[in-house]
Amino acid sequence: MRRPRFGRALVAACAIAVTALGLPQSALAAQRASAPSDAMSDAPSGAVPGATAVTLAVTQAVTWASAPVSTRASVPVSVPGAAPASGAAGTSLADYPGPGRVTGDVLVHDPSMVKKPDGTYLLVHTADGIGIKTSADRTAFRNAGVVWPNGAPWTTAYTGGSRNLWAPDLSYRNGRYHLYYSASTFGSSRSAIFLATSTTGASGSWTDRGLVVETTADSGYNAIDPNLVVDGQGRWWLSFGSFWSGIKMIRLDPATGKRSSSDTSVRGLAQRTTASGAVEAPFVHRRGGHYYLFVSFDLCCRGAQSTYRTMVGRSTSVTGPFVDRNGTRMTSGGGTEILAGHGNVHGPGHPAVMPDADGDLLVYHYYADDGSARLGVNLLGWDSAGWPYVH
Numbered sequence: 402m403r404r405p406r407f408g409r410a411l412v413a414a415c416a417i418a419v420t421a422l423g424l425p426q427s428a429l430a431a432q433r434a435s436a437p438s439d440a441m442s443d444a445p446s447g448a449v450p451g452a453t454a455v456t457l458a459v460t461q462a463v464t465w466a467s468a469p470v471s472t473r474a475s476v477p478v479s480v481p482g483a484a485p486a487s488g489a490a491g492t493s494l495a496d497y498p499g500p501g502r503v504t505g506d507v508l509v510h511d512p513s514m515v516k517k518p519d520g521t522y523l524l525v526h527t528a529d530g531i532g533i534k535t536s537a538d539r540t541a542f543r544n545a546g547v548v549w550p551n552g553a554p555w556t557t558a559y560t561g562g563s564r565n566l567w568a569p570d571l572s573y574r575n576g577r578y579h580l581y582y583s584a585s586t587f588g589s590s591r592s593a594i595f596l597a598t599s600t601t602g603a604s605g606s607w608t609d610r611g612l613v614v615e616t617t618a619d620s621g622y623n624a625i626d627p628n629l630v631v632d633g634q635g636r637w638w639l640s641f642g643s644f645w646s647g648i649k650m651i652r653l654d655p656a657t658g659k660r661s662s663s664d665t666s667v668r669g670l671a672q673r674t675t676a677s678g679a680v681e682a683p684f685v686h687r688r689g690g691h692y693y694l695f696v697s698f699d700l701c702c703r704g705a706q707s708t709y710r711t712m713v714g715r716s717t718s719v720t721g722p723f724v725d726r727n728g729t730r731m732t733s734g735g736g737t738e739i740l741a742g743h744g745n746v747h748g749p750g751h752p753a754v755m756p757d758a759d760g761d762l763l764v765y766h767y768y769a770d771d772g773s774a775r776l777g778v779n780l781l782g783w784d785s786a787g788w789p790y791v792h
Contacts, residue, residue: 403463444692497743498792500767500777505542506534509567510774511626511682511751514764515578523553523578523602525571525778527765529564531582533604539757543774546604548580548597555609556584559593568626568682570752571602577604579658581613581639583625587702590616590623590645596658599613613659615652622646622667623681626751629653630685630692632719640670643681647672647732648696650685650720655737668720671696671731680712680736686754688761690714691787694723694731697750698738703774711765712736713789726788740779749777765792 509526517523522542524534530547552564560566567583578599585592593615597607616624627641637653639660648671652661665669671694673680682697693715701707714723714731729735740749740763749767756762761781766774779791 450559502705503776506544507776510766513571513753515571515573525569527567531566531569542736548607550605555752559584561586570628581627585625592616592624594624594627622649628684643677648683670721673734682751684753692719695752705747705768707768709748709750711752
C-alpha cells in the first residue's frame with residue numbers, strides 16, 4: 402500500500418486535531434465517503450496534500466467524535482492523497498476500505514445509480530418489479546416504489562413466473578432515463594435483457610421498449626447483467642454476461658436503444674476457464690484514452706459466504722482487447738483486483754462507476770455478517786499509471 406510522504410508539521414497538525422478529539426490515530430487509515438474536490442486523491446505517491454489535509458482531518462475528526470458511539474465504525478475518516486494500489490502485488494485485504502456511510506433503505510442487490518438533473522440521486526436494484534431508491538445527498542436513501550408496480554408479464558417466460566427482475570442498468574441520456582434489465586432463473590442461460598425508458602424515473606412512469614437480446618441453453622453465453630456504454634464516437638454498446646463463455650458485447654442502435662440491425666456481431670470481452678467460469682456483472686467506463694472493464698469474479702448470492710471480488714482491465718478500444726495491470730487479457734482470465742471481502746464486508750461486487758462532483762464513485766453491493774445485501778459506495782481514485790483504486 403503506497404502512502405504519501407508528509408512533512409513533520411503536517412503530521413503534527415493532524416495528530417493534534419485527532420488526539421484533541423479522542424479519535425484513534427489508526428482511524429486515519431480508514432476510507433472516506435466524501436471530500437472536497439481539491440482533496441481528491443489523483444496525486445501520485447509522494448505528493449504532499451498540503452493544508453487541505455489538515456482541514457479534512459479536523460473536519461473528519463469532528464464528524465467521528467460527534468457521531469453516536471454505535472455508528473462510529475461507519476464514519477469515514479482518511480488522509481487525502483493516500484492512494485493504495487489495490488490489487489497490486491503486496492496489497493492485503495486489510496488495505497481495502499470499508500463502504501462509505503449510507504443510511505435508511507440501503508438493503509439492495511445489484512445497484513445502479515445516477516445523479517438526476519436536479520442534483521438528487523436515483524438508484525435501482527434487483528427486486529420484484531425492480532426496486533427504486535432515492536436520495537437527496539447520497540447518504541440517506543429511501544424507498545420509492547418499483548419500476549413495474551403492476552408486474553412485467555412479458556418477462557415471465559424467462560423467470561418461470563417470478564416477478565423478480567435482475568441487475569438493472571440505469572443511465573440518463575437525451576432527456577430520459579434508460580433502464581436495461583434481466584429476466585432469468587438462477588443457474589439458467591434461458592435469459593433475456595429488456596429496455597424501458599422514462600422521463601422522470603418515478604415508479605409506474607416507465608414504458609416497456611421490448612426485448613434487446615436473449616439466450617437459450619444452446620447459446621453458450623448468458624443474457625443477464627447488462628450495461629450500456631457510449632463510446633467516443635457516439636456509438637452505443639451493451640455489455641452483459643455471466644458464467645458460460647463470459648462477458649459479451651453487442652452494438653445498439655442509438656435511435657431505439659435496441660440491438661443494431663447492421664452490426665449483429667457478438668464480441669467477447671472477458672472469460673475465465675477456471676473457477677467454473679465465474680465472471681459476470683460487467684461495467685464499461687470511459688476515461689481519458691481508455692475504456693475500463695469492471696467485472697465480478699467468483700460467487701454472489703450466498704450471503705456472508707459470498708466470494709465476489711471486483712476486478713478490472715482496460716483497453717483503448719471499447720470492444721477490447723481488455724488487459725489487466727500485468728498485461729494479461731481478460732479473455733484469458735486476466736483481471737486486476739481492486740476490492741474483495743474483508744472484515745465484515747463479504748463478497749463486494751456487481752460494480753458500477755458513477756461520476757459525481759467529488760470524483761468518480763464505485764457503487765456496488767456487499768453482504769453483511771447477517772447475510773443481508775447492502776449498498777456500498779466508495780470514491781474511485783486513479784493512480785499515476787491510470788489504474789483505478791478504491792478509497
